[in-house]
Amino acid sequence: MRKLLLQNGWRSPLTLPAPAPSESALTELGAKVDRAARRRLGRSLAIREVDAGSCNGCELEIHALNNAFYDLERFGFHFVASPRHADVLLVTGPVTVNMREALERTYAATPDPKWVVAVGDCGRNGGVFAGGYACVGGVAEVIPVDLHIPGCPPNPMQLLEGLLALLQVVR
Amino acid sequence: MSATNTNSALLTVLGVGHLVTGHRPWLRFVVTAETWNVLLAGLAKSRWSLLGLWGEPGMVHLAAHEFETGTPGIASLPCSAGEFPSVGRWHPPAQRLERAIADLVGLQPAAGPDLRPWLDHGCWPLRHPLGSPTAPAEALPPYPFLPTEGESLHQIPVGPVHAGIIEPGHFRFTANGEAVVRLEERLGYVHKGIESLLNGASLERAARLVGRVSGDSTVAYALAFARAVEAATETEIPARAHWLRALMAELERLANHCGDIGAICNDAAFALMLAHCAVLRERVLRASAACFGHRLLMDCVVPGGVTVDLPADGVPILRALLAEMRRAFPPLVELYDNTASLQDRAANTGTLNPTLVQQFGCGGVIGRAAGRAFDARREPGYPPYDQLEFEVPVRRESDVNARVWIRIREVEQSLALIEGILERLPSGPVHGALNQSGRLVEGMALVEGFRGDILVWLRLAADGTVARCHPRDPSWFQWPLLEAAIEGNIVADFPLCNKSFNCSYSGHDL
Numbered sequence: 001m002r003k004l005l006l007q008n009g010w011r012s013p014l015t016l017p018a019p020a021p022s023e024s025a026l027t028e029l030g031a032k033v034d035r036a037a038r039r040r041l042g043r044s045l046a047i048r049e050v051d052a053g054s055c056n057g058c059e060l061e062i063h064a065l066n067n068a069f070y071d072l073e074r075f076g077f078h079f080v081a082s083p084r085h086a087d088v089l090l091v092t093g094p095v096t097v098n099m100r101e102a103l104e105r106t107y108a109a110t111p112d113p114k115w116v117v118a119v120g121d122c123g124r125n126g127g128v129f130a131g132g133y134a135c136v137g138g139v140a141e142v143i144p145v146d147l148h149i150p151g152c153p154p155n156p157m158q159l160l161e162g163l164l165a166l167l168q169v170v171r
Numbered sequence: 172m173s174a175t176n177t178n179s180a181l182l183t184v185l186g187v188g189h190l191v192t193g194h195r196p197w198l199r200f201v202v203t204a205e206t207w208n209v210l211l212a213g214l215a216k217s218r219w220s221l222l223g224l225w226g227e228p229g230m231v232h233l234a235a236h237e238f239e240t241g242t243p244g245i246a247s248l249p250c251s252a253g254e255f256p257s258v259g260r261w262h263p264p265a266q267r268l269e270r271a272i273a274d275l276v277g278l279q280p281a282a283g284p285d286l287r288p289w290l291d292h293g294c295w296p297l298r299h300p301l302g303s304p305t306a307p308a309e310a311l312p313p314y315p316f317l318p319t320e321g322e323s324l325h326q327i328p329v330g331p332v333h334a335g336i337i338e339p340g341h342f343r344f345t346a347n348g349e350a351v352v353r354l355e356e357r358l359g360y361v362h363k364g365i366e367s368l369l370n371g372a373s374l375e376r377a378a379r380l381v382g383r384v385s386g387d388s389t390v391a392y393a394l395a396f397a398r399a400v401e402a403a404t405e406t407e408i409p410a411r412a413h414w415l416r417a418l419m420a421e422l423e424r425l426a427n428h429c430g431d432i433g434a435i436c437n438d439a440a441f442a443l444m445l446a447h448c449a450v451l452r453e454r455v456l457r458a459s460a461a462c463f464g465h466r467l468l469m470d471c472v473v474p475g476g477v478t479v480d481l482p483a484d485g486v487p488i489l490r491a492l493l494a495e496m497r498r499a500f501p502p503l504v505e506l507y508d509n510t511a512s513l514q515d516r517a518a519n520t521g522t523l524n525p526t527l528v529q530q531f532g533c534g535g536v537i538g539r540a541a542g543r544a545f546d547a548r549r550e551p552g553y554p555p556y557d558q559l560e561f562e563v564p565v566r567r568e569s570d571v572n573a574r575v576w577i578r579i580r581e582v583e584q585s586l587a588l589i590e591g592i593l594e595r596l597p598s599g600p601v602h603g604a605l606n607q608s609g610r611l612v613e614g615m616a617l618v619e620g621f622r623g624d625i626l627v628w629l630r631l632a633a634d635g636t637v638a639r640c641h642p643r644d645p646s647w648f649q650w651p652l653l654e655a656a657i658e659g660n661i662v663a664d665f666p667l668c669n670k671s672f673n674c675s676y677s678g679h680d681l
């Protein structure tokens with residue numbers, strides 16, 4: 001283990017430079033945040049991820065945000081285990097009917113001020129799963145959404161651009 | 172294909188039934204209740220294993236696989252009275268499948284041992300979406316968990332929303348102090364109604380849907396769907412397409428195994444492995460995106476072939492990936508092997524009885540870590556794996572450690588396979604037109620995903636659209652075994668055991 005750790009000391013970091021915040025996300029977010037909330041949150045945002053019926057593809061890319069290439073924590077974001085600790089809900093999936101209540105309760109358990117980011121084409125409008133008996137179709141049908149990050153799944157850079165836009169507005 | 176194997180006891184049993192024409196590549200028979208019961212007795216005696224059990228209005232289908240001859244066969248039982256003799260009564264692996272049939276199609280397993288709903292949580296606007304849908308007459312009663320009695324037992328309910336970035340499901344632990352006495356799973360939260368969305372879908376839309384049954388296995392699912400369509404329509408696809416599909420499938424296996432090895436170690440509080448394995452996983456995804464335009468390779472495999480050819484710089488990109496993996500992976504294996512604290516957590520944890528593994532026909536890493544060598548790439552097999560040399564690693568300890576080692580060995584095998592594919596990749600087109608049969612045809616395929624064998628069965632209408640399609644995730648035969656594996660372990664080891672299984676919620680809930 002020592003050798004591995006030492007080698008890592010020499011190597012240059014894998015982490016990529018930060019992308020610019022997404023323009024479209026900034027526009028979507030623009031009107032929605034008040035100044036008081038910004039001051040209270042400072043530079044750090046706690047994210048609670050909620051799978052509301054995703055195929056797991058979006059989760060894989062959200063996971064990737066934590067790897068050395070994207071290193072989400074350097075921007076002050078971190079994933080938390082409970083909605084009670086969260087500022088942001090990152091919601092994936094077409095919201096299955098069977099997950100609707102769990103999503104509502106997670107939202108209710110998140111203290112104000114809070115933001116909801118709907119991830120993926122499913123999170124926007126149900127994506128390929130829209131139209132059946134088993135999906136509500138879109139996170140905004142169930143809880144208020146501040147930002148959509150489209151893609152199937154959005155890649156980590158797209159996720160990062162969206163989240164950075166959120167951070168800029170919140171700051 | 173072994174469809175005409177005359178030594179097969181399974182086919183001898185099925186053969187008294189009425190052979191359905193236009194079902195390929197394996198045979199499907201419409202059988203009587205008598206034959207059905209003989210079939211169930213064979214399952215109970217482990218003469219064959221259950222590959223799948225699904226329904227449609229008025230009919231249940233059972234796919235079985237015979238060990239000795241490797242022959243799959245399908246039995247279809249008409250159920251005019253709205254019920255069928257319970258399979259789960261004799262063969263526990265079928266219990267959840269028949270509960271799902273009762274929920275979705277409305278056919279009841281007569282004398283079934285467990286008649287509680289499974290996927291239907293009482294929230295849908297209708298009942299029996301795949302049968303004759305009706306508005307729910309009354310609300311379902313609260314889900315009755317199995318009772319537990321005993322002194323000083325306590326219950327820990329977990330989920331559906333979990334602490335990590337993982338899929339939703341509910342776990343009900345009954346514990347005695349630290350030790351888990353029983354785990355009961357409650358799944359179905361991510362049921363998206365995919366089978367009903369598939370009814371009447373065009374092949375293009377259906378391929379996209381089946382490719383999203385479980386996003387981590389998108390290549391394997393799309394491949395199983397494509398192979399079932401090609402079997403049904405008797406279409407031969409270009410050789411290069413077979414090889415590119417295998418290339419994509421091995422990239423998918425590589426990425427997922429790297430991610431899993433890191434995640435398992437992380438759940439044993441060894442974050443260093445996660446950090447390094449996550450980098451390897453990212454490198455595989457980047458190479459995949461550079462070669463085929465999508466990090467997870469979604470929508471790349473379609474009926475008829477693949478949608479993207481390997482670009483001119485694809486071979487050097489993949490060779491560089493192989494070189495990097497071969498440089499970076501062995502030190503991680505060594506680290507895993509030589510870190511006593513990690514070994515302490517992984518060895519002898521979550522041990523699963525190999526007899527259960529055989530009984531459940533449990534595939535993938537979990538099966539192979541318990542001595543069950545089944546790998547769909549070998550048997551029944553599909554191109555180009557018949558022309559490639561590879562080993563199917565098997566261990567017998569059946570604990571978390573063995574599951575990690577199977578993944579490690581499979582990473583090495585996938586690297587060798589990718590190398591072999593790059594060396595021998597035939598030239599030519601990557602997509603061909605499907606035969607238009609102009610009548611009703613049926614097909615089935617079995618494909619080895621990173622998690623185990625995926626089954627897709629389908630019926631195509633005369634106009635080429637999907638009349639009925641049933642994708643069966645390997646997790647159906649793995650989830651129940653997690654309940655067995657955790658018994659007697661401490662609660663704190665559950666995440667570790669769960670991650671070493673890494674069953675799919677989405678693939679199971681469908």
Ligand code: SF4
Nearest residue numbers: 055057120121122152
């Ligand atoms: S947007 Fe795509 S990747 Fe994300 S959950 Fe939906 S189908 Fe899966």
